[in-house]
Amino acid sequence: MIKAFIFDLDGVIVDTAKYHFIAWRRMANAVGFDFSEAENEQLKGVSRVDSLNLILDWGGVEKTEAEKQALATQKNEWYREYILKMDASEILEGVLPFLDAVEQRGLKLAVGSSSKNATTILEQIGLKDRFEVIIDGNKLTRSKPDPQVFQLGAEAMGLQPAECVVFEDAEKGVDAALAGGFYAVGVGGDNLSHAHHVVPNFKGLSPDTILQALPAQAIQ
Ligand code: BG6
Numbered sequence: 001m002i003k004a005f006i007f008d009l010d011g012v013i014v015d016t017a018k019y020h021f022i023a024w025r026r027m028a029n030a031v032g033f034d035f036s037e038a039e040n041e042q043l044k045g046v047s048r049v050d051s052l053n054l055i056l057d058w059g060g061v062e063k064t065e066a067e068k069q070a071l072a073t074q075k076n077e078w079y080r081e082y083i084l085k086m087d088a089s090e091i092l093e094g095v096l097p098f099l100d101a102v103e104q105r106g107l108k109l110a111v112g113s114s115s116k117n118a119t120t121i122l123e124q125i126g127l128k129d130r131f132e133v134i135i136d137g138n139k140l141t142r143s144k145p146d147p148q149v150f151q152l153g154a155e156a157m158g159l160q161p162a163e164c165v166v167f168e169d170a171e172k173g174v175d176a177a178l179a180g181g182f183y184a185v186g187v188g189g190d191n192l193s194h195a196h197h198v199v200p201n202f203k204g205l206s207p208d209t210i211l212q213a214l215p216a217q218a219i220q
């Protein structure tokens with residue numbers, strides 16, 4: 001029986017992927033190469049350090065650990081310039097009514113994000129207090145597609161994975177949810193067909209539509 005909905009943040013509640021892309025691209029350009037929006041898709045759900053390593057590989061660039069640390073810090077400073085300007089107007093359409101409906105249905109709400117900036121973003125958009133549990137990148141030792149982020153979220157709510165539905169925009173996020181035994185709903189995005197259900201966005205969506213789309217044992 002489903003008791004909680006766990007939301008990824010970047011790409012599900014807000015479109016911060018565009019800010020990550022601008023900041024990583026600025027870093028890559030400073031190092032002397034560029035990468036594409038298609039390549040950027042592969043960074044969704046991936047931790048900061050793993051993203052940096054992937055990007056440097058694409059550019060064929062080798063750096064020392066100290067240099068990598070400096071690049072990651074610089075990228076994060078550029079990224080934070082964008083997120084510190086965010087407000088509630090950046091919450092994706094349909095998300096607020098959906099959260100209200102989930103709460104009214106008596107289900108718990110949680111966030112499971114790879115980002116160390118997740119709490120800052122939730123504060124900026126005024127949603128920090130809406131979630132019973134927030135697991136962010138500061139609490140993780142393993143990045144999606146490892147299920148650790150969602151396992152910690154379920155544990156903190158005293159629930160089993162099979163009692164939680166995870167909402168994800170990233171292929172690696174859906175992989176993580178499935179690897180942990182969670183129900184997975186893909187939101188927008190490409191390459192999410194392995195999720196139990198896929199929705200384009202939250203516009204007009206009701207929690208019951210989600211629950212009815214899951215395998216029968218999810219609601220028994
Ligand atoms: C994820 C994003 O939510 O957080 C990734 O999808 C990002 O693109 C990751 O790399 C880590 O974010 P941060 O804010 O800790 O650098």
Ligand code: MG
Binds near residue numbers: 009
């Ligand atoms: Mg995401």
